Amino acid sequence: MLLKVAILGGSGYTGGELIRLLLNHSQVKITAITSERSAGKPVYLLFPNLRISDRFEHVDVKKLVEKADLFFLCLPHKTSQDVVYQLYKAGKKVIDLSADYRIKDPSVYEEWYKTPHLYPALLKKAVYGLPELYRKKIKNARIIANPGCYPTSAILGIAPAMKNPAVDIDSIIVDSKSGVSGAGRNPDLPFMFSEANESVKAYAVTTHRHTPEIEQELSFISKKDVKVNFTPHLIPMDRGILSTIYVKLKNRKQFTPALLSEAGRALDGSQLNELYQKFYAKEPFVRVLKSGKYPNTKAVKGTNFCDIAVFFDKRKNSLIIVSAIDNLLKGASGQAVQNMNIMYGFEETEGLKPFAPYP
Ligand SMILES: NC(=O)c1ccc[n+]([C@@H]2O[C@H](COP(=O)([O-])OP(=O)(O)OC[C@H]3O[C@@H](n4cnc5c(N)ncnc54)[C@H](OP(=O)(O)O)[C@@H]3O)[C@@H](O)[C@H]2O)c1
Known part of the structure; x- marks a missing residue:
């Protein structure tokens, strides 16, 4: 039935x-x-x-x-x-x-x-x-x-790294861009074609309602009180969200060998992609892209996929994670x-x- x-x-x-x-x-x-x-x-x-x-x-x-x-x-x-x-x-x-x-x-x-x-x-x-x-x-x-659309892209992007002791949980910055359908079907001036087209703008800086949702879930994962900088942007396309997430790593010299777990070591570059691949290995809708590939909204449009790529910035000892979803589907x-x-x-x-x- x-x-x-x-x-x-x-x-x-x-x-x-x-x-x-x-x-x-x-x-x-x-x-x-x-x-x-x-x-x-x-x-x-x-x-x-x-x-x-x-x-x-x-x-x-x-x-x-x-x-x-x-x-x-x-x-x-x-x-x-x-x-x-x-x-x-x-x-x-x-x-x-x-x-x-x-x-x-x-x-x-x-x-x-x-x-x-x-x-x-x-x-x-x-x-x-x-x-x-x-x-x-x-x-x-x-x-x-x-879940909300921005939180889905942000949480899935950070989750695999979040339990790691090397992550500086006070340093997380989520910079997201969304297509106009994220605002719903109601006519509203900023979302009209001639207002949004050929333009990109940040909005709800420091006040977007998805901030506490991202913080709640990252706090649950890390078992610590996490606060993030989250800035959404409106971009002139129908659908899709791209989030670029910046996470600083602590100075490795501060760690005892015991603290550098297998996952901890993985964060310093070579095994980073593997850590993410492993975390999402059984997930039907999360695709961790091969090193050097970049998620983009067109590749997930009309699908329930979340595409993720993760990069280690050696100069800044930090992670940069990029995730893409269709806000109306996985979002x-x-x-x-x-x-x-x-x-x-x-x-x-x-x-x-x-x-x-x-x-
Ligand atoms: N758009 C996104 O990307 C997205 C992503 C994740 C979550 N969400 C959330 O999902 C929900 C729906 O989003 P949406 O983008 O589909 O919004 P939407 O396009 O504005 O549609 C809202 C729907 O709710 C109905 N509605 C509005 N006020 C109502 C009321 N007082 N009583 C009964 N029905 C009412 C509308 O019916 P009428 O025909 O009468 O207007 C319409 O069917 C929102 O809470 C939104 O935050 C949206």
Whole structure:
């Protein structure tokens, strides 16, 4: 029997990608798609690329719980909070693409999102849906907090190095560039063609809401309080994120031989690529590129891949890591489908296979 799934906020960019992916998934049937502004209208009017006869409906949780078992929420943060709670109470499973259940500490959520979290107890039930770090927990979760797009590229880029004693955890700089679809489908002046085209700009410097999410996950990995400099940039393309991450290494003379673990030695260049290859060896969607190759957004466009390359800067005794994802796929809807596959024991790549094998 096919799994019945609903997509709430199905008229936006992440919703549209979910519909496209799930129409090609062998184990699921889409039973409801919502939009407030387009309720009653056929879905194909907003997504002419999809051959689908469904119509949008309103978010009416009482009605929707009868229709599906798993709910993908592609709603804005704040809106998601209560919908997740209602669905959880009704015994349903939820994959929330918004930020509402990603930050474990409600006071941190309130500080960055400028609104209190109404269901702090439920935060404990939510699992951060980054399969490369939390696959086992995802399997048994009822609420998945699907990671943000920038955090996915940053965390996957740094994670293999993070436990290493040689890493100066106070030195991490994440410099990211994103295409315009990262801001959603709502018309907003800075994201209009004539504003964004032929221009590159930094925004939300020191204040971007993905900062605490990156810090939370890097702190969990290293078991230390990590703070990062994170600066996002808007670039004139539809989709894709490229992050360049700078990490200083401590002076090796400070270490006792015991502290220089196998992984520690690996950080000084020759074995660095091997360390990353090993860390992601079993991951279907992380590709550590061969030495000298550079990730780029075109190579991951339309796929659930995260491409990573890692470099050792001998002169500065530091690592430079470059990662690329499609913000709407590994950064959102693709990762959500990957999480669903894990939760329901489907093949992890189902619905996400690229059309042609990578050379
Ligand atoms: N875009 C990305 O790259 C990306 C990546 C990762 C995570 N996310 C997160 O995923 C979520 C969806 O992002 P998106 O880019 O798809 O946004 P979007 O294109 O703006 O779509 C938002 C959707 O939510 C619906 N909606 C808005 N306000 C609502 C309300 N009060 N009640 C019910 N439905 C409402 C909209 O329906 P209408 O048709 O009524 O407007 C639309 O379907 C956001 O939380 C975002 O932060 C986005």
